[in-house]
Amino acid sequence: MLVRPHRSRAVTAAVAAGAAALVGFSSxxxxxxxxxxxxxxxxxxxxxxxxxxxxxxxxxxxxxxxxxxxxxxxxxxxxxxxxxxxxxxxxxxxxxxxxxxxxxxxxxxxxxxxxxxxxxxxxxxxxxxxxxxxxxxxxxxxxxxxxxxxxxxxxxxxxxxxxxxxxxxxxxxxxxxxxxxxxxxxxxxxxGSKGGMTATYHRRFYPKDVSGTIPYVAPNDVVDGQDVYDEFLANVGNDASCRDALTAVQRRALGTDRQWFLDRLAQLTKEEKLTWTITGGMEQAFEAAVVDYYFAFWQYSLQSDCADVPDAATATNEQLWEHLDAVAGMSFYADQTLSNYVPYYYQAAYQMGSPEPYEDRIADLLKYPGFNTAESFVPSALRPVVDDTKAMPDVDRWVRLRSTEMLYVYGSNDPWSAEPFTCGREASAERRECYRFYVDGGNHGAKIAQLPAPERTFATQKVLEWAGLTDADPVAKKVKKNGRWSTNNQLDRPEIRGRALGRR
Structure with missing residues (x-):
């Protein structure tokens, strides 16, 4: 997605299997x-x-x-x-x-x-x-x-x-x-995320295919380059000390101890036989990961996770490395992982848009300022990527003025909620149903189940209604009685936390 691809160093077998195809840009x-x-x-x-x-x-x-x-x-x-x-x-x-x-x-x-x-x-x-x-x-x-x-x-x-x-x-x-x-x-x-965008785009072009659409945490970069992400990230959360602690970790890694972190990444490069062709070098990739760290923390963490941020003044470099790696994935921009996300970055540069890197707090320490943009992660063989400036305004206009049976869910602390889809005026009128909900303090995993009871009940009933389930249906009857549904734990495992959703 246009999300900052966020995953741990452990790449799943399924993802790894597709890497060879994308590195060569062919099946x-x-x-x-x-x-x-x-x-x-x-x-x-x-x-x-x-x-x-x-x-x-x-x-x-x-x-x-x-x-x-x-x-x-x-x-x-x-x-x-x-x-x-x-x-x-x-x-x-x-x-x-x-x-x-x-x-x-x-x-x-x-x-x-x-x-x-x-x-x-x-x-x-x-x-x-x-x-x-x-x-x-x-x-x-x-x-x-x-x-x-x-x-x-x-x-x-x-x-x-x-x-x-x-x-x-x-x-x-x-x-x-x-x-x-x-x-x-x-x-x-x-x-969810790029999948929520995909669901929205499908309805834009084929609005009568389905009876309703529920996009989760779907970003909407109407005009790429006119970002509100910096302002959002400067004020996200309810505790300035948490934002300062994240910045302190970044500054330690990019500042006086930069060489230690580069040596640590070089060691990992040797151990795992990593290469850095797409980004143009290991240090560019290192900076991109550290810049990502602040964004990624708010994308996938909760306010309560601020307590787990190491104190940059007293933590060892190894402790900071482990924390940065867990949140941002220090080898994410190696070819072996990044190649799997080339289609995303290409689309982000070409049509979907993406946020500018949030560098306000660390600009003085960067050797490659402005590097962390979508086109930097597109292989040189596919550049330059010509920007299609009409695609996103067209979709945005459709959602605001013509969309029907759409229900968006966002997390208020998720950076990707900074530029959400907007349902527009009269969105809830009988002739055009479009709704947008926010999970207070929610991240990039926001769900209907996390909404306050009145909103959760309303959203759930809309999904059931669009699915064509009447009160006579056993599932709808149970939801109406209890205000929520039950899940089969054997089937519904929580998503693995990490960059699997990509940069949106």
């Missing part, structure tokens, strides 16, 4: 070119005869137009979970120019329950887990890997023509159309 294997809209038989998914509504769900998914492969994976009791290959046009405007394989996952409960379509805006998790709207409606969930991430990329990608918000929105539109052959109840879309 690791050639993609066959079956015609979208037809069923393509493979050794694992061949369908011997037409399927009916009474057929097993595996066979019905195999028969969905565009599906080329289905693998059933382990799912919790009451669900079935499928990993799916879907044939997608590389350029939705010109279908004859070829296709690529896009990865999906499906958590199936019942075809008479609502469907929630989810995307993180990045790669696809291969683990079965439910988004909050899916929990609320007790429904199915179809998840989409965003184009150009991991293996969901053409063999010879054309970045400026094929990696746009419209192309991705059209990916989502085609998938929804295809799977409505099975799931005929109401559809919702959702996503």
């Amino acid at each position: 690791p294997t050639a993609t066959a070119a079956p015609v979208p809209g037809t069923t393509v038989a493979t050794t694992t998914t061949a369908v011997a005869a037409p399927v009916t509504a009474q057929a097993d769900i595996l066979d019905r998914v195999r028969a969905v137009p565009g599906v080329t492969k289905v693998t059933e994976a382990t799912a919790p009791e009451g669900y079935r979970f499928f990993l799916i290959d879907f044939t997608q046009y590389r350029d939705q405007r010109h279908p004859k120019e070829g296709t690529f394989t896009q990865r999906l996952s499906l958590l199936h409960k019942s075809d008479d329950r609502p469907m929630v379509m989810y995307t993180s805006g990045y790669g696809l998790s291969t683990r079965a887990s439910r988004s909050e709207p899916t929990q609320i409606v007790d429904g199915n969930q179809l998840s989409m890997e965003y184009r150009f991430f991991n293996t969901s990329i053409p063999t010879t990608p054309d970045w400026d023509e094929e990696l746009t918000i419209w192309q991705a929105a059209t990916d989502q539109h085609r998938i929804i159309e295809a799977f409505k052959s099975i799931y005929t109840e109401n559809w919702l879309t959702t996503g």
Whole structure:
């Protein structure tokens, strides 16, 4: 996202697997070119005869137009979970120019329950887990890997023509159309951070595809370069001493002890065989990570976490390193991790926008001031990135003036809430429902469940209403009675804290 990609040094196997493809800016294997809209038989998914509504769900998914492969994976009791290959046009405007394989996952409960379509805006998790709207409606969930991430990329990608918000929105539109052959109840879309942006962009271009959209912590850089992030970060939280403690850690790492921290990063570079080609050098990457630290703390921490910030006046360098690494990821900008996020940074530089680096408190210590911007993390082979200045104002205008059935959730301490989507005037009128809620003191993981009771109940009931669930539905009846829903702890694991959501 346009979020500061925030993850720990431990890169998951799934993310690491996609790194090679992005470093070379191509998919690791050639993609066959079956015609979208037809069923393509493979050794694992061949369908011997037409399927009916009474057929097993595996066979019905195999028969969905565009599906080329289905693998059933382990799912919790009451669900079935499928990993799916879907044939997608590389350029939705010109279908004859070829296709690529896009990865999906499906958590199936019942075809008479609502469907929630989810995307993180990045790669696809291969683990079965439910988004909050899916929990609320007790429904199915179809998840989409965003184009150009991991293996969901053409063999010879054309970045400026094929990696746009419209192309991705059209990916989502085609998938929804295809799977409505099975799931005929109401559809919702959702996503967090860049996924929330993705859900918004999809509705901008295909407003009638679904009955409602719930974007979480979705930034809205209407005009890139006209930032309010600096003012927000200068005043975030309710304790100036916490902001000062964060700055003191930054100043220690960038100031008199800079060489110790660079040597420590060089040691890690040797141990893990890291390279720094994209950023142009290890020291540039080091500075970027330390600049990120202040932003990242507020993105993923709570006010109560201020107590865990080391005292820069007394802590050892090793203690400060461990803290910086846990919050910002000191090797995040190494090629081995950064390569996985090149599509995000490209989109941030090209269309979506991103905040200027917050350097006000440490400017005198920087050797590379202004470096921490999206284009700095785009490989030189893809530069320069021409800025599309019309895309974001168009989406912003649509949300303010024409959007319907949209429900935004933000965290008041999350830096990405500094430039939120605005529903505009008369947003709650009967003809145009658009709502925006803030979790007081919330971070980049803000949820409906964290809202005060009246707002939580209202938002939950809106999600149920858009999902087409009446008071007669057991789930809706329980929510109406208790004011909240229950979750299956076996299924709904909390997200791993870190940079998995990326820079938005």
